Amino acid sequence: MEWTRSETLALAMHRCTQCHGSGLRFSKKGAVAPCNCVLRAIFRICWDRFVRCVTQEKYLSRVSVEPHQGRSRPSTWGRKDEEFIADFCLIARRALDDCEHRLFRYHFILGADWKLCSRRLQIDRGNFFHAVYRIEQKLGRVFRELEPYPLFPLDEYFHGPSRMSPARVPAGAVRLTRPVHLEFPAPVGQTA
Numbered sequence: 666m667e668w669t670r671s672e673t674l675a676l677a678m679h680r681c682t683q684c685h686g687s688g689l690r691f692s693k694k695g696a697v698a699p700c701n702c703v704l705r706a707i708f709r710i711c712w713d714r715f716v717r718c719v720t721q722e723k724y725l726s727r728v729s730v731e732p733h734q735g736r737s738r739p740s741t742w743g744r745k746d747e748e749f750i751a752d753f754c755l756i757a758r759r760a761l762d763d764c765e766h767r768l769f770r771y772h773f774i775l776g777a778d779w780k781l782c783s784r785r786l787q788i789d790r791g792n793f794f795h796a797v798y799r800i801e802q803k804l805g806r807v808f809r810e811l812e813p814y815p816l817f818p819l820d821e822y823f824h825g826p827s828r829m830s831p832a833r834v835p836a837g838a839v840r841l842t843r844p845v846h847l848e849f850p851a852p853v854g855q856t857a
């Protein structure tokens with residue numbers, strides 16, 4: 666995916682010394698890359714949603730109909746909150762190494778503060794916060810860049826097309842056209 670300023674601007678920290686609020690910076694290879702402040706913002710938005718999903722009362726979780734594009738099944742039922750909780754945990758398991766994942770589990774899933782984490786993981790306060798930043802940046806990027814269904818933006822995740830729908834037709838692909846005899850006649854006065 667390509668990161669653009671229109672996406673990063675709203676997420677960037679205004680006083681960031683790296684991107685100065687634009688959300689974009691140049692990587693070592695000279696390519697345009699998202700700033701770490703944007704990646705951390707994406708992670709925190711997804712984490713907030715995760716906390717809301719796991720702490721809400723069971724009966725508040727909604728079953729929703731997800732429309733399909735295929736012909737075999739027009740729609741299916743899904744529990745988006747539970748799917749989101751599972752995706753959030755599974756993606757972190759896959760993206761982080763063992764040490765990072767332990768800290769992720771203690772701090773972000775179980776809610777342990779830095780004192781408890783540093784005692785348990787035998788790391789000092791500075792290393793704890795460095796690791797937290799690294800995890801937030803790593804996961805923020807994965808949550809946004811994941812193909813074909815990113816976790817972020819949340820709107821698209823919760824209200825977007827079904828995950829079971831066929832792949833989207835790429836731009837420029839040949840589209841099926843209606844047979845001529847099924848075309849609507851042109852309005853009066855616009856015929857050739």
Ligand SMILES: [Zn+2]
Pocket residue numbers: 677678681682683684685686688700701702703
């Ligand atoms: Zn920044």
